[in-house]
Each structure stands twice: as structure tokens, then as C-alpha cells.
Amino acid sequence: xxxxxxxxxxHNLYLTALAAVICVLGAVIMARLxxxxxxxxxxxxWSWLFLGAVAGGATIWCTHFVAMMAYRPGVEITYAPFLTGxxxxxxxxxxxxxxxxxxxxxxxxxxxxxxxxxxxxAAMHYVGMAAFTADALVIWSPVYVAASLIAAVVFGxxxxxxxxxxxxxxxxxxxxxxxxxxxxxxxxTGMGAMTILPLAPVEGAVTGDVASALxxxxxxxxxxxxxxxxxxxxxxxxxxxxxxxSRLYQLIEGSVDGMLVESEGVILIGNAAFAGLCGVPVDDLxxxxxxxxxxxxxxxxxxxxxxxxxxxxxGEAIPVEVAVRAARRDDGAGxxxxxxxxxxxxxxxxxxxIVHLARNDSLTGLPNRVSFLEEMERRxxxxxxxxxxxxAIDLNRFxxxxxxxxxxxxxxxxxxxxxRMMTTRxxxxxxxxxxxxxxxxxxxxxSRLHAMEAAERLRSAIMEPMQADHADxxxxxxxxxxxxxxxxxxxSVLINNADLxxxxxxxxxxxxxxxxxxxxxxxxxxxxxxxxxxxxxxDNDRFELHYQVQASLSTGKATGFEALLRxxxxxxxxxxxxxxxxxxxxxxxxLPIGEWVLRAACVEAASWAxxxxxxxxxxxxxxxxxxxxxxxxxxxIETGLKPERLELEITETAMIAEMERTTHILRQLKLLGVSVxxxxxxxxxxxxxxxxxxxxxxxxxxRSFMSELEGSQQSKAIIRAVLALGESLDIPVLAExxxxxxxxxxxxxxxxxxxQGYLLxxxxxxxxNNTDAQADLTVDAAEASQAA
Ligand code: C2E
Ligand code: CA
Ligand code: CA
Numbered sequence: 001x002x003x004x005x006x007x008x009x010x011h012n013l014y015l016t017a018l019a020a021v022i023c024v025l026g027a028v029i030m031a032r033l034x035x036x037x038x039x040x041x042x043x044x045x046w047s048w049l050f051l052g053a054v055a056g057g058a059t060i061w062c063t064h065f066v067a068m069m070a071y072r073p074g075v076e077i078t079y080a081p082f083l084t085g086x087x088x089x090x091x092x093x094x095x096x097x098x099x100x101x102x103x104x105x106x107x108x109x110x111x112x113x114x115x116x117x118x119x120x121x122a123a124m125h126y127v128g129m130a131a132f133t134a135d136a137l138v139i140w141s142p143v144y145v146a147a148s149l150i151a152a153v154v155f156g157x158x159x160x161x162x163x164x165x166x167x168x169x170x171x172x173x174x175x176x177x178x179x180x181x182x183x184x185x186x187x188x189t190g191m192g193a194m195t196i197l198p199l200a201p202v203e204g205a206v207t208g209d210v211a212s213a214l215x216x217x218x219x220x221x222x223x224x225x226x227x228x229x230x231x232x233x234x235x236x237x238x239x240x241x242x243x244x245x246s247r248l249y250q251l252i253e254g255s256v257d258g259m260l261v262e263s264e265g266v267i268l269i270g271n272a273a274f275a276g277l278c279g280v281p282v283d284d285l286x287x288x289x290x291x292x293x294x295x296x297x298x299x300x301x302x303x304x305x306x307x308x309x310x311x312x313x314x315g316e317a318i319p320v321e322v323a324v325r326a327a328r329r330d331d332g333a334g335x336x337x338x339x340x341x342x343x344x345x346x347x348x349x350x351x352x353x354i355v356h357l358a359r360n361d362s363l364t365g366l367p368n369r370v371s372f373l374e375e376m377e378r379r380x381x382x383x384x385x386x387x388x389x390x391x392a393i394d395l396n397r398f399x400x401x402x403x404x405x406x407x408x409x410x411x412x413x414x415x416x417x418x419x420r421m422m423t424t425r426x427x428x429x430x431x432x433x434x435x436x437x438x439x440x441x442x443x444x445x446x447s448r449l450h451a452m453e454a455a456e457r458l459r460s461a462i463m464e465p466m467q468a469d470h471a472d473x474x475x476x477x478x479x480x481x482x483x484x485x486x487x488x489x490x491x492s493v494l495i496n497n498a499d500l501x502x503x504x505x506x507x508x509x510x511x512x513x514x515x516x517x518x519x520x521x522x523x524x525x526x527x528x529x530x531x532x533x534x535x536x537x538x539d540n541d542r543f544e545l546h547y548q549v550q551a552s553l554s555t556g557k558a559t560g561f562e563a564l565l566r567x568x569x570x571x572x573x574x575x576x577x578x579x580x581x582x583x584x585x586x587x588x589x590x591l592p593i594g595e596w597v598l599r600a601a602c603v604e605a606a607s608w609a610x611x612x613x614x615x616x617x618x619x620x621x622x623x624x625x626x627x628x629x630x631x632x633x634x635x636x637i638e639t640g641l642k643p644e645r646l647e648l649e650i651t652e653t654a655m656i657a658e659m660e661r662t663t664h665i666l667r668q669l670k671l672l673g674v675s676v677x678x679x680x681x682x683x684x685x686x687x688x689x690x691x692x693x694x695x696x697x698x699x700x701x702x703r704s705f706m707s708e709l710e711g712s713q714q715s716k717a718i719i720r721a722v723l724a725l726g727e728s729l730d731i732p733v734l735a736e737x738x739x740x741x742x743x744x745x746x747x748x749x750x751x752x753x754x755x756q757g758y759l760l761x762x763x764x765x766x767x768x769n770n771t772d773a774q775a776d777l778t779v780d781a782a783e784a785s786q787a788a
Pocket of ligand 1: 563738
């Protein structure tokens, strides 16, 4: 009652209201600043502490003084300026101390701060009252003073303790309310503790009333200014943090990657990109548990990029890459994490495409050579004695399809064939395209019969016709089968063997499918090796010509040299022509080889000091396949060799096949001025008719007659007959293979024109200088007639 009556009876109510406004406003601001002090650290904490101390001190002090202005005890009142100033300092320092204590880490520090605050309010009040002097007797009631102290301390402690609770809505005002209670209860209980007995009766209005009202307003203005500064700085700070929040939000929103902010497992915000990934509207994300969308892996991201999965609303698991950054909330109330979530589908698809391109044939999509070899190695390594068949497949007539219908149709046919093979696959089958019209297939088998069935299945799949340009386009296939582990011990050998079998299938008329057979295919393998060797020899200049002398029997002088081809081996030995010419003829390699021989022989002969004749062997293939007269002409011009020094040796076989064409070519050659000799005479079938068809310049009697000469009357008779024939046709005869003196003397006695053989000289690289023939030819007549 005493406090209440003091308030209503002794106070100017307007000014009291003003004090209340200051108190309430100040308390709200102080409570906020106190939270800031607690939430911030280091330098920021000092700034907030300073602001909080000034605002809190000003609030207490102004409330007190404006309330004092409102106090009308009915006596003259004055305030000692020094103590008044001290009271303000006490308020500010005390508030600062209270806030500093209240924001320590200790469990009870808010209460300690609150108690300090209550004591500060009290200290300020009673120091302020010490500055109060009135023209009266002032009596204090210790009970009231004690009560005021207790009230201030209790309310202060309660107010500061509020900081432990999170605040929203009306709860925000609990702490300021308690602060107001602490200030107000102290002030008015403190005022109630004071009894003023005027020493002299007062007449009329108390002087200085207006002045003290003005003073009150002045104090209030100063208080408001201080509070205004505090509010403004607080608002500015709020704005900057709101700005930075909205910048963060814009950043998140504008990102093409999915972004979200999470705190305690709950999504606070998510952007449109993330919502798009999840397949829900953006607003639906807020408040949802993060684990609803991201799997363990993705959620565990911490600083580093991790890959995880996002489960969309339709249940699709989307591979994502997640980066996370942890941050603290500005108000210090816990942590939050910012997630960047990137959709990996496009990148993974791209990676798969690249891998696919590297491992598959771009036309048909079938596995390519690389994949095939890997698959082979894998199956060989894992077969564990299990049989499987390897099919080497080569399309027949594919080149014709390309030529007749064009490459577009050819490509479509390859795709068609690939599709057909893929659709007829059974379990464990593997089909690859190695390039061009070559395919390979693998299938597990239990027997040869089983493998044969699989091959037939492949063949009929390939042979299925394709509709193109109003025509059925179709191709066949030659298939070679090699069986693992019967046919090879290594993957590469197995592939080779399947290839060999395929070549045989291609060559065979009766069948399109062949198994690898060691005996048959080894020969093929040797031939392929030899062919390859010939090619390399040609490229690397490993051929050589050796020269063998031809001599006249009558004069004993060398008349010419025959160029004989040698294939030089790396070890210095030579492979004789009989071992590679037939193969070179089959493969067509004889054409470039023959051209090389012709040119090399002419170059050599042109360099000789003595203009001997040079004899060059021609293959029948050369006669039928190239424009020989033009080539010979060109080489003669190139080398500058006189045409009459060149003699071309051809065998009968060249004549028989196409008599008319060949004789035509030979005539053209003769027109160039070169001479033509018939080689190996007597070994063919129709020697006489070929002699009639073309006017040869020389007959070379085959060397087999020489070796049989001794002891064989038939050989002697044939030699005599050939020599007679030559004489009557007026064609000189040269006897080959003369190895003995007996042979030589026999030939001389029979009137043979020329001889060639080991007796006169072996073929050698510098045959031209080989003159030992000379001695052997000077034979005495007696010996000769005896031999005859
Ligand atoms: P050819 O044209 O009948 O060549 C003569 C062959 O008889 C040569 O064998 C030669 O070394 C051999 N020979 C020479 N004197 C004697 C002898 O006294 N006794 C015996 N037993 N043999 C003798 P070569 O050099 O091995 O040539 C074999 C065949 O290869 C040649 O038979 C020829 O048909 C062919 N040839 C050689 N060089 C070429 C060439 O440049 N082009 C073509 N197309 N074929 C060639
Ligand atoms: Ca010859
Ligand atoms: Ca010969």
C-alpha cells in the first residue's frame, strides 16, 4: 500500500508514464543485446557488450531520473551533479559486468549475471538517491530497502536465465518483462522506503516544477538517443544478416545444382533444382527429413565430394555427387549444413558411351576386336577344362554387294548380319566384329557335333536375305572352327587356327564350314608365313641376282649370262627360287618381284665393260598379267641397255594357256629388239607346236637330259633330235646343266651351239668376271670325237 500510494499520490503521472516507456523500450533492447553478446565471440562480443552496457545503463538511469522528476514529495528537491554522474557510470559499468558474467560458459552464469544486474539497479538507485537533497527530513525504512534489493536481484536473475530458452512470439517479451519488473520494483519499493518530513511548510506551488519537468524531458531525450543508437545498430546488424541470408538464398536458388540447407536432419530450404531432382514442389521440401531423399552415403559427405544416391518421389534412384559445407547459425543456436547435390546421370551416361565406343564397333554396335580379345583371354583363363568353340567368320560375296549396291547397302547388310547373329545367340555366346566383313563368335560346346550345329546356326542366320532397293540382298559365310582346349594352348593360337580353318572353308567348293585340322592348316600357315616373308623381302631389298655364264661351244667364249634370283636370309644363306617362285606366282607377288628382277638385271648388264647378253627368266604370270612390252621398253630406256643385249626366257607353260595372246605379246617384245628364248625345252607337252607358233631366238635344252645322258641311249637320241630340229628350223640350241667334260664333248660332237652349267661356272654374284669357263672349253678334238 505504501509503495502504491507513494506511486499515485507523490508522482506526476505523465512523467511516470514517460519513465515506464523508457524502461520497457530499454528492457526489450537490452534483452536482445544480451542475446547478441552471448551468441557472438571475440571482437564482436566486446562491441555488443559495450552497446549492451550503454543501453542497459541508460535504461536504468533514465528510468530512475525521469521517475524522480515525476516525484512530488511537496518539497524543494535538488540533485548533486557529481553523484548523479557517478550513478550513471555505476549503471553502465554494472550492466556491462552483468552481461559479461551472464554470457560465461558456467552452468549458473546467467543467474550470476542476473543477480549482478539486480545489484546494479539497486546501486544506481541508492547512489542516485545519495545525490538527492531535499529541504526536509528523510527517513529510510530498512525493511523496504531490503525488499527492494531482493526483488531486483530475483527478477534480474529470472530475466537473465530466460536466455536459456529459445524465443519466438510472445515469449520474446518474458525476459524484457522481467527486466522491467526488476527495475520498477526496485525503484518504487526504494521510493516507498523513504519518508520525507518537510522542515518548513510549503506555500503554494513548489518552485522549479516546470524546470524539473523540462529536465526530465531532457534526460528522456538523452536516454532515447542512446537507445536509438542501440536500436539502429541492432537493426543494421539484423539487416546485414538478413541481406546475407537473402544473398545466400539467391545463390542457392540460382544454382543449377541442387542445393539445400539442413539443420538437425531437417531441410530448411531447398532450391528448385533439388526439388526437380526429388520430383516435388520446392515448398514441400521444407521441414522434411533429409534421409527421405538422400541415402546414407550422400548424407555422410563432409568437406569432400562423395557419390551417393537420391531417391526421387517416384522411387527412381538417381546417382548424385554431393558436397557439404557445415556452418554455424548467426544466433549461435546450433549448426546447419549446406548441401550441393549434382545429378550424375548425364555424366555417367557419357562415360558409359565413351567406354562403349572404345569397346564396340560403331557401325553394328557389336563388341570390337579389343573386347573380343579380352573376352577370349577371360574364357581361356576361366575355362577350367570346359570346351568352347571359336568361330572365325568371313562373309562371302560381300565385296560384290558393295560393288553392285553401293556402300550404303553394304553397311546395312553388315548391320543386318550383326543383328541376326545377336538374335540367334544362345546362352554363353559371344559375337564380335573384328573389322570389314570379319566376325568372330564364341560358344560353349560339348562336342564337335555340337560345334558344327552352332556353326550352321550362325551360317543360316547370316544368310537370311535383307530387303534393299527392291531386291533381296544376301551373302554367305565361310566359317572356320577351332576348339578349346583341343586345338590350342593359347588364346592367340586358337584365333589363328580358327582363321586357318576359315581360309580353307573359303577355298573349298564343297563346304562353307571347316574345323581346324593341324596337318592341313599347318601347310597353309607355312605358306602364309612365306608370303609375308616375300613381301618384307621386297620392301626391304632382300633379293639378289646371281649370274651364270653361257658360252659358245665353237669359240669357247662367254656369250652371255643368265640372271638367277636369290632370296637372301638374315644369316647370309640363300633360299633358291624353286622354293618361293611358285608361291609368288600364286599370290601375284611375282609381278613386283619380276619387275624388280628385270630392272636389276638390266642395270647390272648396262654397267658391264664387255657387252655380254643378259638372260632374264619370265614367269607365265608376268606374261598374262601386265603390259610386259611397255614395262620392258620403259626399263630399257631407264637403264640405257641396248635391246639386243636382253634375252627373255619363257617356258612352254606360258604358251599353252593362251597361245594367241602370248604369241602376240612375244611379237611385240621382239619388235622392241629383245630376243626370246624357249626355256626348259623337252619337259612340256607340245614342244613342237609352240616352236611353230612363234619364232624363238633360242632353244634351251632342259638340264634333266644332261643328268641322264650317261648310260641312257634315249636321252642321247632326244638330244640329237633336238639339235637336228634346231638346225633345220635355224634356231640355235643351248644345253643347260652341263656338269661334266663328257657331257660337253658329246654336245660339241653333236654340233650344239652354246652351253651353260656348273662345268663352266656356277651362278654367282659377280658371274661376269668368272672366266674359268675359258680353260674348260679348250678341249682337244680327239677327246671330243671319242665322246661323240
Ligand atoms: P632355270 O631357268 O632352268 O635356271 C637354271 C637353273 O639350273 C638354276 O637354278 C641354276 O642354278 C641351275 N643350274 C645351272 N647349272 C647347273 C648344273 O650344271 N647342274 C644343275 N643341277 N643345275 C644347274 P636356280 O637358280 O635354282 O633356278 C631354278 C629356277 O628358278 C630357274 O630354272 C627358273 O625357272 C626359276 N628362276 C630363277 N630366277 C628366276 C627369275 O628371276 N624369275 C623367274 N620367273 N624365275 C626364275
Ligand atoms: Ca632359265
Ligand atoms: Ca632351264
